[in-house]
Amino acid sequence: MPSPIDPADPQIAHDLQVVQRGCDELLVASEFAVKLARSRTTGAPLRIKLGLDPTAPDIHLGHTVVLNKMRQLQDLGHTVIFLIGDFTAQIGDPSGRNSTRPPLTAEQIRANAETYYAQASLVLDPGRTEIRYNSEWSDPLGARGLIQLASRYTVARMMERDDFTRRFRAGVPISVHEFLYPLLQGYDSVALQADLELGGTDQKFNLLVGRELQKEYGQAPQCVLTMPLLEGIDGVEKMSKSKGNYIGITEPADSMFGKLMSISDTLMWRYFELLSFRTLEELATLQAEVADGRNPRDVKVLLAIELVDRFHGQGAGAQALAHFNARFRDGAIPADLPEVRVAGAPLGILKVLRAAGLSASASEAQRNIEQGGVRIDGQRIEDKSLQLPAGVYIMQVGKRKFARVTLARASEAS
Template sequence: MSKELIKIALDEIARGTAEIIDMERIEKLVTEFYENGTTYKVKAGFDPTGADLHLGHTVLLQKLKIFQKHGGRVQLLIGDFTATIGDPTGKSETRKVLDRDTIMANAKTYQEQVFNVIDESKTEVVFNAQWLEALGAGGMVALTTTFSVARMLERDDFEKRYKSGQSISISEFLYPLLQGYDSVELKSDIELGGTDQKFNLLMGRHLQRAYGVGKEQAILMMPILEGLDGVQKMSKSLDNYIGITEEPKDIYAKTLSISDELMWRYYEILSEKSLEEIAKISDEVADGILHPKVVKENLALELVARFYNEESANMAKREFDNVFKSNKIPTDIAEFELESDIWICKALMDVGIEPSTSQARRDIKQGAVRIDQEKISDIKMNLQSGEYILQVGKRKFAKVKVK
């Protein structure tokens, strides 16, 4: 029986991964859990450089949840020290340094959000300032002797910046060393990260060996989740993300906006359905039994239910169908008061459904702006006293009372 459970566990662990280094060690750890009840340490680090988590972050969190199911004790590392440097991974220039108050506020928000996905009772939250500040100057110098500048410059993003004459600060060289030292301190058995983190993850193995920890962590890398555009990495700055604390109706609507092709990738990486279930759904779509839109709706329902509940998911679907299929107005529109004779473009910006007056102009010219469900084309229009429903596209609404 345990052999069958071990195989199921290893299949779930390997699902959707981009690369695993030392799968033999992972297999040994999982086997020891099922045969002897021995748990093991799984580390995942998050630098609290932003306040909210999106679906891209949950790719790692869901894999942590799988490890928890099969004997892993999660070490959720909040990089309150490393966030003051900023991970240089994939950056073409030195990151701005965050202040301590912002970092700690973000860290608190992270902790509140991650337990929507992983089991808090099987998680230890740790902050790396606890040991990195204690390293002191002597410890920091000793850490730098474990790795050469030449090897550091082999890293792709550093190499590109060095060859193009762009600045690389010494603190950025320290970042992968500090992240690796976290694994020394925590004596991690496995570390998870995205494919863009490979250099930093391998540093953990290197430093565990250099400091004589007695083990070398296995590494599991997850693919980078594409954003709603299906091209670039999901990112708040690119506005192609689905935040896990967004309103249910927004999570639902944004999920339905993805392409049919991207939908299957989201199913593989984000859904809790088995690969067999997903393959069956795919076959039914190919055979014309299921419409891709229904499959996408089911994914949207699953994601909303995960971060809220089934009732919220069903309400989000009803609201979406009400607005999009029946061309009706949502029931919970934000209300605003504005002064009379306000320029329409400024009104759209002031109520938050346009980012700028220039974007409002463009959207009006393209026929994307409606007042009381009627398209407008006059970019010079002013709103007089009265009540209006302003709309941009199919998802942005505001109720305005002009005094």
């Protein structure tokens, strides 16, 4: 006869599959299975924590990888805690950095926090999201409490962090307050009694600190789920506004649709896995159809419509598709675009066309523009002096020459 808490239950196995879809690591999976089983038996939802410091006002699709996972956990019936690190943002997360991060002002933090949650609500269900600020418990902690918290973790353990170790060996300064960041992030888990904390792969150390501190405070340790960093539309670097390979969740629908259609057929499946709300069964069916000969472009359209609808409302994706088809003369764009990488951004349009092999010379590129035969992302180009910033562009010269051009900065030539 099965025990009341049975982690081998088929429903638990299904929930684990949903949770682990697209993730990098789940620590410890067996513990989390028991937590899921206990939640199912008692009817008490798990407390799922995501802490985000409002260090910038805008969110791109790369940020939504973790938010999507939170939404999936909401749909499984668990309590999602969207924790705004208004206190920890004053320190600045040193994860993966080679120098001390400049602290933000209180005004910057407040403004960013308001915008950040408004954008995050485009992914999360606001009605099922608990909003918390870690200043609630970090401010009252005071100097005495902070000293007591610091006594629960050693310098040796702190120096196990790769970035701290690298900086120490290189003689790069590490300020004492930077050691406080992972401690305070870990204390957030104690204050919220989190069952699971999510973060990017670069957050693993901080998430594990929370697990250890919960043990110190007599709580059941949280499990840790790390999510991979999403590649940008160039398929090379992680998505980043500074690299010009991002898709902002508040940028116009047509722009979002066009950028999604510009990704490679291989990268498309990565985006489906990390960004789509389609079930694993649906994705398997789509992959099988492509393997049987279905045009990958048609499947990419489904992805673009889903994401545009999510951030711009039902029907926006279909409208963006119509505009996209109209710009490219009802689907004249080839299914398999040549991939070209050009360095030196920002770069003049004439040089880009020549470097991409779309025009034989600068003079030919100039004539192509004068004759109205050059389009970028479906838009006709008339300015011969146009300077293109780093980014990914679908370029067309005449009726038959196409290329997906990744324009990188000079420092990213390799």
